[in-house]
Amino acid sequence: MRLYEFESKIILKEFGATVPRGFIISKDDIPTVSSLNLKVPWYLKAQVPVGGRGKAGGIVEVEDANNAEKHLLSIFNKTINGYGVEKVLIEEAVRSAKEFYLSITVNRDTRSYSIIAGSEGGMDVEEIAKTKPATILKLSISPLRKVSDFDVLSVSNHFGLPSEQIRPTVLALYDIALSLDAELVEVNPLALTKYGLVALDAKILIDDNALYRHPVLLGLPPRGRSKEEEAAVKLSLSYASLDGDIGIIGNGAGLTMATMDLLKSKGGLPANFLDLGAGAKSDKFREGVAFLMQNERMKVIFINIFGGMTRCDEVAKGIVDAVSEIRIKKPIVVRLAGTNAEEGARILEKVGIATFTNPLEAASRAASLAGGE
Amino acid sequence: MFVDENTPVLVQGITGREGSFHTRLMKEYGTKILAGVTPGRGGASVEVIPVYNTVREALSDHPGIKFSVVFVPPAHCFNAVLEAIEAEIPSIVVITEGIPVKDTLWLVNYAQYKGCRIIGPNGPGLIVPGRSKIGIMPGTAFSQGRVGLVSRSGTLTYEVGNALKVKGLGVSTAVGVGGDAVVGTTMLDIARMLEADATTEVIVVLGEIGGNMEEELASAISSGTITKPTVAFIAGVTAPPGKRMGHAGAILSEGRGSAFDKLARLKAAGAHVVDTPWKIPDIVKELL
Numbered sequence: 001m002r003l004y005e006f007e008s009k010i011i012l013k014e015f016g017a018t019v020p021r022g023f024i025i026s027k028d029d030i031p032t033v034s035s036l037n038l039k040v041p042w043y044l045k046a047q048v049p050v051g052g053r054g055k056a057g058g059i060v061e062v063e064d065a066n067n068a069e070k071h072l073l074s075i076f077n078k079t080i081n082g083y084g085v086e087k088v089l090i091e092e093a094v095r096s097a098k099e100f101y102l103s104i105t106v107n108r109d110t111r112s113y114s115i116i117a118g119s120e121g122g123m124d125v126e127e128i129a130k131t132k133p134a135t136i137l138k139l140s141i142s143p144l145r146k147v148s149d150f151d152v153l154s155v156s157n158h159f160g161l162p163s164e165q166i167r168p169t170v171l172a173l174y175d176i177a178l179s180l181d182a183e184l185v186e187v188n189p190l191a192l193t194k195y196g197l198v199a200l201d202a203k204i205l206i207d208d209n210a211l212y213r214h215p216v217l218l219g220l221p222p223r224g225r226s227k228e229e230e231a232a233v234k235l236s237l238s239y240a241s242l243d244g245d246i247g248i249i250g251n252g253a254g255l256t257m258a259t260m261d262l263l264k265s266k267g268g269l270p271a272n273f274l275d276l277g278a279g280a281k282s283d284k285f286r287e288g289v290a291f292l293m294q295n296e297r298m299k300v301i302f303i304n305i306f307g308g309m310t311r312c313d314e315v316a317k318g319i320v321d322a323v324s325e326i327r328i329k330k331p332i333v334v335r336l337a338g339t340n341a342e343e344g345a346r347i348l349e350k351v352g353i354a355t356f357t358n359p360l361e362a363a364s365r366a367a368s369l370a371g372g373e
Numbered sequence: 374m375f376v377d378e379n380t381p382v383l384v385q386g387i388t389g390r391e392g393s394f395h396t397r398l399m400k401e402y403g404t405k406i407l408a409g410v411t412p413g414r415g416g417a418s419v420e421v422i423p424v425y426n427t428v429r430e431a432l433s434d435h436p437g438i439k440f441s442v443v444f445v446p447p448a449h450c451f452n453a454v455l456e457a458i459e460a461e462i463p464s465i466v467v468i469t470e471g472i473p474v475k476d477t478l479w480l481v482n483y484a485q486y487k488g489c490r491i492i493g494p495n496g497p498g499l500i501v502p503g504r505s506k507i508g509i510m511p512g513t514a515f516s517q518g519r520v521g522l523v524s525r526s527g528t529l530t531y532e533v534g535n536a537l538k539v540k541g542l543g544v545s546t547a548v549g550v551g552g553d554a555v556v557g558t559t560m561l562d563i564a565r566m567l568e569a570d571a572t573t574e575v576i577v578v579l580g581e582i583g584g585n586m587e588e589e590l591a592s593a594i595s596s597g598t599i600t601k602p603t604v605a606f607i608a609g610v611t612a613p614p615g616k617r618m619g620h621a622g623a624i625l626s627e628g629r630g631s632a633f634d635k636l637a638r639l640k641a642a643g644a645h646v647v648d649t650p651w652k653i654p655d656i657v658k659e660l661l
Binding site: 183208212251252256339359 | 447448471472473474475478479481482483486497509510511513514524525526527528529530531532535552554555579581582583584585606608609610611612613616617618619620621622623632648649650651
């Protein structure tokens with residue numbers, strides 16, 4: 001789960017880092033800006049769960065208090081990279097003498113934590129790494145030890161700052177990662193200002209698998225999902241929306257992805273990823289098929305199943321149940337192989353759904369059905 | 374061969390729904406399961422296999438245990454795996470999906486320090502067709518043969534095992550390394566074992582988006598560490614960046630780990646790459 005900037009900053013402050021003074025404003029409760037009694041200049045920053053908001057006009061510097069309300073309303077009316085703006089952070093504009101990049105992340109390749117320190121901040125870290133690799137320092141922190149003085153010293157040398165000045169921020173990032181199960185805690189830019197080092201922007205990603213042990217985070221409103229994905233979460237479906245028009249069901253993440261790829265190679269456009277998992281029973285398939293059938297985007301449904309733990313007769317029963325329950329008629333292409341595939345094919349044949357054993361032929365059929373309309 | 378019918382196995386979480394179900398299937402397949410562990414259920418039995426409260430107790434009665442397979446739910450899995458490491462069980466196969474990455478990070482590093490190997494988490498385990506299976510792979514999908522399979526996906530492994538079987542080809546050993554972002558044993562670790570394995574003649578790699586395990590493997594092919602002919606498929610060419618595709622580890626982030634890059638690296642290293650796993654048997658047939 002990606003935390004909003006304002007949530008990330010509340011956490012950073014709690015863990016001992018310095019953040020600019022600010023207020024959060026909700027769309028449904030916009031105060032008059034004069035009531036906030038702030039000295040200009042300040043920033044208005046759209047709170048959205050995606051990057052690139054600056055370029056999309058989601059950050060406005062206000063130099064004249066008389067224009068503030070106009071700017072505020074215009075930000076609330078924006079859609080930024082697909083997301084509406086529900087909250088705006090109003091924040092004191094702090095002037096920086098120098099900007100840095102600092103983050104801690106789970107490094108899956110080295111199976112450790114990495115502290116990444118960039119002596120030139122502000123840009124996207126991937127961009128910095130590409131254009132100015134020498135400005136980036138990467139420190140590996142084994143999960144078996146704690147962050148230590150020598151780590152702080154490495155960062156301080158790299159930044160050319162006294163280690164007492166950088167220590168609270170490094171420790172804050174590390175402590176957040178460990179105590180909140182964060183996969184990433186990123187401060188960019190980290191600015192040298194009249195208040196010392198200040199986190200001007202921040203991003204925290206929490207490990208979804210660990211949310212169960214952080215009730216406060218679990219209680220936060222969902223974000224970063226499409227309406228479809230939100231509905232799928234309520235049904236406990238492993239689902240992701242894609243842009244196409246052919247609904248996809250597979251069992252197992254790898255097989256479902258391979259099905260998307262196969263469909264694309266045959267000229268079809270996958271509308272989603274839906275993995276019903278290994279060993280799912282007919283109920284789960286009924287639910288999954290009905291979910292896709294009801295979605296107007298989907299012209300054709302393509303179901304690709306290898307029965308290992310999953311039994312193909314259960315799959316077939318689920319499809320039949322969904323079709324008889326839902327009034328909507330849409331072509332369904334089914335490929336069955338493995339456990340009880342013949343029985344599954346017989347069940348589907350009775351309701352007029354033809355099955356394939358060869359996935360390549362099935363994918364071609366699904367693609368041509370979607371293209372034919 | 375990684376394991377055989379004489380490899381002694383422990384099942385952790387043996388009395389749970391998944392644990393007891395797969396214990397039965399493993400036993401039917403011929404896996405030598407000596408003991409099970411569920412805290413608080415010591416003295417019970419599952420499929421005539423004795424259940425102990427702790428791994429230590431199980432090992433004091435069955436000191437030869439070489440593998441543990443873990444079916445314990447995420448919230449208790451850390452302790453279960455830690456217990457297996459402290460008992461110095463050489464190989465620990467973790468089936469559980471949904472373990473926090475912080476727990477896995479600590480466990481894989483500690484296991485390495487103690488000289489144990491974790492396979493998984495969030496994987497199907499391994500199978501040596503006709504001899505033994507440790508995990509949840511369906512035995513019927515594989516026949517004995519000379520193809521070594523290493524995979525990040527359970528169902529794709531079964532699919533390919535079955536597709537090979539249909540064409541009269543078989544598998545020497547199949548290992549799922551797990552779908553999480555951090556796993557204890559990499560694809561390269563398994564490929565090295567398949568390289569050393571006398572029964573394996575061709576290596577099949579089933580990768581997916583995210584991470585750098587496939588790239589690591591490509592480098593090993595280039596450097597001559599892996600010399601056996603290798604066939605590779607990478608799932609997720611159509612996956613958009615930033616979206617998790619089911620597996621916690623299947624996500625394109627920061628512009629790296631794309632299926633396209635992985636395929637290009639493997640191809641440049643000399644692997645035979647395919648755009649769909651269903652083409653693998655034909656390529657393998659030519660290579661054998």
